[in-house]
Amino acid sequence: MSIHPDHGHHAGHEADTTAAALIAEPPRADPAGDDTLDLRVDDLVALLTGGRPTPPATAPTSDSGDSRLDGDLLDSVASWAPADTRFGGFRLxxxxxxxxxxxxxxxxxxxxxxxxxxxxxPDTVTADHVRAQLEGDGRSVPCLGVLDSTPMSYFELYRADLDPLARAYPARPHDTGIHLLLGGVTDRGRGVGTALLRAVADLVLDHRPRCTRVVAEPDIRNTPSVSAFLSAGFRYAAEIDLPDKRAALMIRDRALRHVL
Structure with missing residues (x-):
């Protein structure tokens, strides 16, 4: 999630020419069905208070020794398996x-x-943005996207249901948000963004069994980004007003992952 004093989110520059991001405001309608799921007591407390649910009793730690880098609240992102894409092997x-x-x-x-x-x-601007996540409670995990051993993209995965974003749309327990940017110009405009969006959404759904939806919110003016999300299996759920933009709320549903 993009870190600001108001804990808001920024859209990244995605989709073959730009990067993807998430935020949201209450969608006018979400036809995907029931927005209620089983919620553990500790998650409910966190959702209501903005606090941190109790992490699993055992959680793998990163090579730095800081378990927050493993994303306690995101089911240990650092331990997720690689994914195959048509552009090569990919991992977070x-x-x-x-x-x-x-x-x-x-x-x-x-x-x-x-x-x-x-x-x-200056570098300090980016450092402050990333450090706020690394020193947070584990609900947001910043990652490099590595394609065939080459770092070429940047992702932020976060618990949308535990974020202030949850006040802006009908969040479900364990909703997971993503932001993406493609670092190299040569990776834009040839379908890489779409392939990575699908791969990361699949990784989320594979490794977070309680997550039923992956969400994002590209700027409504960013047609290539919206198009990339659609091509990656997301559906256009609503057009929403955010503090800094008008956005398209994009949702990828677990129930439809093999259909779209």
């Missing part, structure tokens, strides 16, 4: 600032990315 690697900051800051200063992420500037 939780960000380590000491290793990854120069690359991330360079991507954030690409004008095409900066137009949506609004994180251009």
């Amino acid at each position: 690697v939780p960000v380590r600032l000491g290793r990854d900051l120069p690359l991330l800051a360079r991507w954030m200063n690409d004008p095409a990315v900066a137009a949506f992420w609004e994180l251009a500037g």
